[in-house]
Amino acid sequence: MSLTRDKKLWMYRKMLEIRHFELEVDRLFKANMIWGTCHLSVGEEASAVGSIAALEDGDMITSTHRGHGHCLAKGGELPEMFAELLGKETGYCRGRGGSMHIADLEKGNLGANGIVGGGIPIATGAALASKMKKDGKVTLCFFGDGAANQGCFHEAVNLAAVNKLPIVYICENNLYGMSVPFRKASSVENIADRAAAYSMPGRVVDGNDVEAVYEAVKEAVDRARRGEGPSLIENKTYRWLGHSKSDANVYRTKEEIEEWKQRCPIKRYRQKLINDGAASEQELDRIEKEVEQAIQEAIEYAKNSPEPRVEDIMDGVYA
Amino acid sequence: MPEKLYIDALREGLREEMLRDENVFIIGEDVGLYGGAFGVTKGLFQEFGEDRVKDTPISEAAIAGAAVGAALCGMRPVAEIMFFDFFTIAMDQLVNQGAKNRYMFGGKAKVPMVIRGPMGCGTGAAAQHSQSFPAVFAHFPGLKVVMPSTPYDVKGLIKASIRDDNPVVFAEHKLLYRVKGEVPEEEYIVPLGKADIKRKGKDITIVAGSIMVIRALEAAKQLEQEGIDVEVVDPRTLKPLDMGTIVDSVKKTGRVIIVEDDPMSFGWGAEVAAGIASSSAFDYLDAPIKRLAGLDIPIPYNPNLEKHAVPQVEDIVKAIKDILE
Numbered sequence A: 001m002s003l004t005r006d007k008k009l010w011m012y013r014k015m016l017e018i019r020h021f022e023l024e025v026d027r028l029f030k031a032n033m034i035w036g037t038c039h040l041s042v043g044e045e046a047s048a049v050g051s052i053a054a055l056e057d058g059d060m061i062t063s064t065h066r067g068h069g070h071c072l073a074k075g076g077e078l079p080e081m082f083a084e085l086l087g088k089e090t091g092y093c094r095g096r097g098g099s100m101h102i103a104d105l106e107k108g109n110l111g112a113n114g115i116v117g118g119g120i121p122i123a124t125g126a127a128l129a130s131k132m133k134k135d136g137k138v139t140l141c142f143f144g145d146g147a148a149n150q151g152c153f154h155e156a157v158n159l160a161a162v163n164k165l166p167i168v169y170i171c172e173n174n175l176y177g178m179s180v181p182f183r184k185a186s187s188v189e190n191i192a193d194r195a196a197a198y199s200m201p202g203r204v205v206d207g208n209d210v211e212a213v214y215e216a217v218k219e220a221v222d223r224a225r226r227g228e229g230p231s232l233i234e235n236k237t238y239r240w241l242g243h244s245k246s247d248a249n250v251y252r253t254k255e256e257i258e259e260w261k262q263r264c265p266i267k268r269y270r271q272k273l274i275n276d277g278a279a280s281e282q283e284l285d286r287i288e289k290e291v292e293q294a295i296q297e298a299i300e301y302a303k304n305s306p307e308p309r310v311e312d313i314m315d316g317v318y319a
Numbered sequence B: 001m002p003e004k005l006y007i008d009a010l011r012e013g014l015r016e017e018m019l020r021d022e023n024v025f026i027i028g029e030d031v032g033l034y035g036g037a038f039g040v041t042k043g044l045f046q047e048f049g050e051d052r053v054k055d056t057p058i059s060e061a062a063i064a065g066a067a068v069g070a071a072l073c074g075m076r077p078v079a080e081i082m083f084f085d086f087f088t089i090a091m092d093q094l095v096n097q098g099a100k101n102r103y104m105f106g107g108k109a110k111v112p113m114v115i116r117g118p119m120g121c122g123t124g125a126a127a128q129h130s131q132s133f134p135a136v137f138a139h140f141p142g143l144k145v146v147m148p149s150t151p152y153d154v155k156g157l158i159k160a161s162i163r164d165d166n167p168v169v170f171a172e173h174k175l176l177y178r179v180k181g182e183v184p185e186e187e188y189i190v191p192l193g194k195a196d197i198k199r200k201g202k203d204i205t206i207v208a209g210s211i212m213v214i215r216a217l218e219a220a221k222q223l224e225q226e227g228i229d230v231e232v233v234d235p236r237t238l239k240p241l242d243m244g245t246i247v248d249s250v251k252k253t254g255r256v257i258i259v260e261d262d263p264m265s266f267g268w269g270a271e272v273a274a275g276i277a278s279s280s281a282f283d284y285l286d287a288p289i290k291r292l293a294g295l296d297i298p299i300p301y302n303p304n305l306e307k308h309a310v311p312q313v314e315d316i317v318k319a320i321k322d323i324l325e
């Protein structure tokens, strides 16, 4: 595999950034500094990071309601993200969108989504534009196991397959769609099995192994860039925390959650980097310190940012 | 009379109808063990089992369409859509199929179903989890549209909606779930198509629906201190719309303000205003008909912007003072 040491360390740093960002968001929520709701991806970081590591800078993604990780991995800025969650004018959406609607168009992030499955046709349209413009870009489309049961999933994937669009569909299967277990919502064992229905490659990956995710997605991205059409990749993973702010986790056991915590993608990668001699403990500790510091600075920036002005409330509905 | 929460009264209505008629069943996302995203169906899964309180995959089109199909075949489904915003995904099955089946089939079919869910802003859930748009459905012949504002009404109206032989869109404002009010112990029904005078007054009529009834009553209380006597009329169902009660009220007070939670443009308030203007109440009007409604924007996340996106108590108070000046 062609993973450079720099890329490996980037992946480690990004996973840590996402983890610390989200734990901090959780704290800010509990301190009533963040309003509304939000969905954390703690435990799923390898899926976002390994997938996006396979992209080039100009490539695009669509994200989901559980999208902080996708945004950060695609180059999202911590200060603008915190500012958005705090509803500030300096946030990604000028405080209009909040957690579920963060988009970073300059970096190729076409947006998180409050509608489960809502991003799937949009990603398909982005890939259609790339094909028409012949710009050589690839789109990664993130969605959950639950979203794969929306009609728009089937419609969009079929559309991409018949048109050989440059897109990779990434199902982040964390075994639940809110309280409903995956096995009660899907008649097939893997979402990737559905790829066969649209004659495209489908592959199941250990979603907590960041390098395995990278390799699988890279292969699919290369294929898409060569004009050979879409693929479907399923990262099997698990969310450690509740579905959203208000979830008492009645539908799963403590044991199950604990078992998955043992498979922490970050701890696991840290061990691997050290075992492989790719990095020293001290080096990895230093990265963690840098990440923590950047996060604290970003929170300060967000706290000190101005609120949106009520006079501007009508701005931006139409172009 | 015992006081109950809106959400509990709604659940009681569902439960009573499920006990009364075994064809009544609930279908939706996370309605089972989880009890619904807002807790409306809590406990029903344990009482009635998974066949009658059915969790589905995340598939709103299939939920709505399955409700239509089951209703065509004699069942009485109550479909829950987790947030009102997601009705758009269920839209084709509801408006092109369910709403039209009876007429298209020469009056031979019936589609006795309810499709319900929480609308409205005020929780910071932003643009895709906050919109109120019940009026959209009132535009489709074949659908009935209900939006109860009190615990009493929600219970009586859910029962009437379940017993109705037509598809009924049942819009609950999520801020109402925690509102308390009197609910009798004995069984009762609130018929569709009957407005209710929530407060009697002689100086001005407020026509308000859903959450805006609560705000209108609060505004009326404040205005009372200043000697202004406000009447509050709640249509309760948008379709059928009880214009008679509204017209009578306006004839009495001579002034009217319509307060909606939906965006202003093409809202149900325009329908009510047109109804008043073209009725016998026209000659009694001492001031132009006034409307207050949501701004024509997607609901913003920032709490202060969000608050300004829809009418609040102080907006109603100010508007009424302006009219009376």
Ligand SMILES: Cc1ncc(C[n+]2csc(CCOP(=O)(O)OP(=O)(O)O)c2C)c(N)n1
Pocket: A039, A065, A066, A114, A115, A116, A117, A143, A144, A145, A146, A147, A148, A174, A176, A177, A178, A243, B029, B058, B060, B082, B086, B089
């Ligand atoms: C169209 C639509 N239906 C329902 C919801 C409510 N909802 C939000 S997230 C979610 C579960 C999504 O499951 P999945 O796609 O597996 O993603 P996960 O939350 O597990 O990351 C549900 C039901 C929604 N936001 N949009």
Ligand SMILES: [Mg+2]
Pocket: A144, A145, A146, A172, A173, A174, A175, A176, A177, A178
């Ligand atoms: Mg899931």
